[in-house]
Amino acid sequence: MVATGFAESFDLMSAFDAVTEYWSPKVVAQVNDQYMKIAKVKGELAWHSHRDEDELFYVVRGRLRMEYEGGRVVELGEGGVHVVPKGVLHNPVAQDECWIVLIEAVTTRHTGDVDTPLTRTIEQQLG
Numbered sequence: 001m002v003a004t005g006f007a008e009s010f011d012l013m014s015a016f017d018a019v020t021e022y023w024s025p026k027v028v029a030q031v032n033d034q035y036m037k038i039a040k041v042k043g044e045l046a047w048h049s050h051r052d053e054d055e056l057f058y059v060v061r062g063r064l065r066m067e068y069e070g071g072r073v074v075e076l077g078e079g080g081v082h083v084v085p086k087g088v089l090h091n092p093v094a095q096d097e098c099w100i101v102l103i104e105a106v107t108t109r110h111t112g113d114v115d116t117p118l119t120r121t122i123e124q125q126l127g
Contacts, residue, residue, distance in 0.1 A: 037102040044093040046113035062098030
């Protein structure tokens with residue numbers, strides 16, 4: 001059964017055409033209690049954490065740098081996948097435009113425990 005409002009099949013690369021703002025994820029599919037989101041990112045988002053949810057990042061185009069509290073850094077190129085564990089302070093950064101896929105629980109708040117001008121509600125992400 002396909003979740004209401006989502007296509008059973010779609011072209012991932014073409015779906016990025018609908019993303020016009022950086023750091024503004026769009027939900028493109030739902031599998032059980034997980035959303036698949038796409039986003040174009042450039043610059044940095046914000047230091048934040050998600051108390052109860054892990055977060056998966058998949059880099060489709062470009063490079064993404066995941067910064068962690070304490071100085072740890074994970075560099076991801078095209079095809080790179082990284083899971084941010086729940087409750088861990090992190091900050092995603094892209095020097096140049098980067099296209100990402102996110103897999104997150106439907107309860108995951110965009111910028112976790114902080115609100116910034118870039119924070120998007122789930123309603124905005126579904127829109």
